[in-house]
Amino acid sequence: MTERRSGSIVVIGSRAVERPWESVNAAAYAASKAAVVALAQARAAEVLEAGVRVNAVLPSTLDTAANRAAMPKADASRWVSTDSLADVVAFLLSEGARDVSGAALPVYGRAVRAT
DSSP, X not given: OTTTTOEXXXXXXXXXXXXXXXXXXXXXXXXXXXXXXXXXXXXXXXXXXXXXXXXXXXXXXXXXXXXXXXXXXXXXXXXXXXXHHHHHHHHHHSGGGTTOOSOEEEEOTTSOOOO
């Protein structure tokens, strides 16, 4: 990408990056997602002049079969659909986001917002 002087990368972080205290019993998960986002932001700065963009998305719980099975009593209507997350990623990869790099974009659906 740097040789071509164009390209875009989007990594998948988590809401846990911004709210690690909510990851009780999942500290390693929160730490690894935070590391992925920090790596993406550092790399974004490194390749900015080469015309390469690097961004992260921070979804809350995704509405997947595995998450529904793991959390059968949760209100899945508040979760982020995989189609919705894919649309956000597609935008970040598109020319429409040509001036966006180094972002960590919350994709929370109807999850409760930070206060």
